[in-house]
Amino acid sequence: MRMRKKEWARPELAACPYYTANPEKWRGQWDTFFEKKQPIFLDLGCGKCEFLRQVAVRHPEINFIGIDQSDDVLGVGRRLIEDTYKEAGRDHVHNIALFAGDIEKLPLFLDPEQDKIARIYINFCNPWPKARHHKRRLTYTKQLFMYRQFLNENGEIWFKTDNDDLFLSSQRYFREAGFTIYALTYDLHKENDPENAQSEHERMFTKQGIPTKALKARIDPSFVWPKADEADTAEEEPTAEEAVPAEKAGKETAEGEN
Ligand SMILES: C[S@@+](CC[C@H](N)C(=O)[O-])C[C@H]1O[C@@H](n2cnc3c(N)ncnc32)[C@H](O)[C@@H]1O
Numbered sequence: 457m458r459m460r461k462k463e464w465a466r467p468e469l470a471a472c473p474y475y476t477a478n479p480e481k482w483r484g485q486w487d488t489f490f491e492k493k494q495p496i497f498l499d500l501g502c503g504k505c506e507f508l509r510q511v512a513v514r515h516p517e518i519n520f521i522g523i524d525q526s527d528d529v530l531g532v533g534r535r536l537i538e539d540t541y542k543e544a545g546r547d548h549v550h551n552i553a554l555f556a557g558d559i560e561k562l563p564l565f566l567d568p569e570q571d572k573i574a575r576i577y578i579n580f581c582n583p584w585p586k587a588r589h590h591k592r593r594l595t596y597t598k599q600l601f602m603y604r605q606f607l608n609e610n611g612e613i614w615f616k617t618d619n620d621d622l623f624l625s626s627q628r629y630f631r632e633a634g635f636t637i638y639a640l641t642y643d644l645h646k647e648n649d650p651e652n653a654q655s656e657h658e659r660m661f662t663k664q665g666i667p668t669k670a671l672k673a674r675i676d677p678s679f680v681w682p683k684a685d686e687a688d689t690a691e692e693e694p695t696a697e698e699a700v701p702a703e704k705a706g707k708e709t710a711e712g713e714n
Pocket residue numbers: 500501502503504506507523524525526529557558559560578579580581582655656657658
C-alpha cells in the first residue's frame with residue numbers, strides 16, 4: 457500500500473544535517489560525509505528506518521547509509537531516528553546518512569573504488585512474485601553483481617524476507633553472483649539472536665505468524681566472473697500458477713499489470 461503524502465517530510469529532511477538531496481555529490485567521498493572514518497554499512501530500501509535506527513544507535517563505531525526511493529518514508533524515518541538517539545542520551549546523530557534514490561542506479565551514488573562498503577542489508581524487499589518481474593527483485597543475480605563491486609574484499613550481504621519463493625530463489629542468486637552463504641535460517645526468531653533488530657515489515661509479518669527467513673552471505677574471493685554475455689541469468693520459467701493460457705494472454709496484456 458502506498459503511503460499518503462507527508463507535506464512536512466521534505467522541509468524536515470531539507471533541514472536535516474544527515475540527509476542529502478544530492479547523493480551524487482558525495483560519490484567517491486562518503487567517508488567525508490560522516491564525522492569519523494569508520495566502516496560503512498548500507499541499508500537498501502530502508503523504508504521508515506525502523507531497522508536502521510536500532511542498529512545505528514547500537515553501533516556508533518559504524519557509519520550507516522539508508523537509501524529509499526520515497527522521501528515520505530524517509531521523513532518518518534528521520535523523526536524515529538531523532539527519538540531513538542534522544543532516548544539513548546545522544547546529543548546528535550553522527551553515524552547515519554539518508555538519501556532518496558533508486559537502488560538500481562546505485563553506481564550514480566557510489567564509486568566502486570572509493571566508497572567501499574563492509575555490509576549491505578536487504579530487509580523485506582518486494583518479492584515480485586511473477587516470473588517476468590523477477591529481474592526487479594533487489595536480490596536478483598544481476599543486482600547482486602552490481603552491489604558486489606561496492607563491497608570490500610570481505611564484504612557481506614545480510615538478507616531477510618517473509619517470502620518463501622523469494623528466499624529460495626535468492627539462495628541461487630547469491631551463489632550465481634559469487635557469494636558464499638555462511639548462515640541461513642527459515643525461522644530467525646526461533647534463534648533468539650539478541651543482535652537481530654526487527655524492521656517494520658518484520659514486525660508486521662511476525663504478527664501475522666509468518667516466520668522471518670534470513671541469510672548472511674559474503675564475497676567468495678575464488679569466484680570466477682562469467683563472461684559479460686553470461687552474467688545476466690536466463691529468463692526464468694513462469695511457475696504453474698503464473699503460466700497464462702494462450703487465449704488469456706492477450707486479454708491480460710490489454711488490461712495491463714495487476
Ligand atoms: C517492503 S518495504 C521494506 C522496508 C524495510 N526494509 C522493512 O523491512 O520494513 C520496501 C522498501 O523498499 C523501497 N524500494 C523498493 N524498490 C526500491 C528501489 N528500486 N530503490 C529505492 N528504494 C526502493 C520502497 O520504497 C520501500 O520503502
